[in-house]
Amino acid sequence: MKDLEIKSINLILNAWYQQLSIATELFDSLDDDQLLQPIAPQRNTGKYLLGHLTAVHDAILPLLDMGDRMYPLLEVFVREPEGADTTEPSIAVLRNCWTEVNARLKSKFAELEPADWFARHLAVSEEDFVKAPHRNKLNVVLNRMNHLSYHLGQLVLVKPKA
Amino acid sequence: MKDLEIKSINLILNAWYQQLSIATELFDSLDDDQLLQPIAPQRNTGKYLLGHLTAVHDAILPLLDMGDRMYPLLEVFVREPEGADTTEPSIAVLRNCWTEVNARLKSKFAELEPADWFARHLAVSEEDFVKAPHRNKLNVVLNRMNHLSYHLGQLVLVKPKA
Numbered sequence: 001m002k003d004l005e006i007k008s009i010n011l012i013l014n015a016w017y018q019q020l021s022i023a024t025e026l027f028d029s030l031d032d033d034q035l036l037q038p039i040a041p042q043r044n045t046g047k048y049l050l051g052h053l054t055a056v057h058d059a060i061l062p063l064l065d066m067g068d069r070m071y072p073l074l075e076v077f078v079r080e081p082e083g084a085d086t087t088e089p090s091i092a093v094l095r096n097c098w099t100e101v102n103a104r105l106k107s108k109f110a111e112l113e114p115a116d117w118f119a120r121h122l123a124v125s126e127e128d129f130v131k132a133p134h135r136n137k138l139n140v141v142l143n144r145m146n147h148l149s150y151h152l153g154q155l156v157l158v159k160p161k162a
Numbered sequence: 163m164k165d166l167e168i169k170s171i172n173l174i175l176n177a178w179y180q181q182l183s184i185a186t187e188l189f190d191s192l193d194d195d196q197l198l199q200p201i202a203p204q205r206n207t208g209k210y211l212l213g214h215l216t217a218v219h220d221a222i223l224p225l226l227d228m229g230d231r232m233y234p235l236l237e238v239f240v241r242e243p244e245g246a247d248t249t250e251p252s253i254a255v256l257r258n259c260w261t262e263v264n265a266r267l268k269s270k271f272a273e274l275e276p277a278d279w280f281a282r283h284l285a286v287s288e289e290d291f292v293k294a295p296h297r298n299k300l301n302v303v304l305n306r307m308n309h310l311s312y313h314l315g316q317l318v319l320v321k322p323k324a
Contacts, residue, residue, distance in 0.1 A: 008170035011304060012170070012174070015301070039202065041203070118170075142177045143177070146181060150311045
């Protein structure tokens, strides 16, 4: 049964890396001018979503007990709504943060043993975890993958229609 | 270890049902006029996405060897791009199909034993499955969950901005 358990962890991680690849390819295909476009009138820009996704992925590090966030200043892309002053950092800096954060996560994920994935994440207390054992580290990845897919569906709208 | 294996199947299924709930609540909160709005200028309408998601979920049935599709006529929402004649069926009919398809899937999913989830889905041959064992039934659910989240990110754009 250990084999199937590892299989299902790998299934989730493979899906996570696949969505990350799709996102990275999309960001690479959009130039800075395109990333400054809103996904729809009066909605988030591509740049905001790049900052937002990077900040949310960065916050996975402390949540999974994998060290501090790399770029705490990006918190503005979570705390503030679009339209707030997010002129800094530049798109070039954000592109680099995106690459670095996802690389760090990948290397930290590779250090976990299968059973570690079923341990609690740090936003849930030991007491609450007993009552809600699905609030484990693997579930954080699933949750963040849905979050990424959600915003991917929006980011494609920045691309001119074929 | 059997316990952990079942845990990870449940983790994925719970995430699937959670995304379905979010989608259903969103559809319920949108009236027919709102569903006729495009998510962005010259893009899909909410109605098209309701039909598209229903058709894609319906197609999970034969893919997972759970019987025929319930509404093969909805294939138009997969095959045809937006702007094609998708005036029929009505939004009321589509809302009902959405409910029925997801209920059927839920009842079929409940019949599977844990090991069944790691068997191949029917779009992959036995031969190819040996080379790519991740192409199993559980992976179809993961994949369709990302697909749902992707379009959820678009569907919220139909709602007037708060």
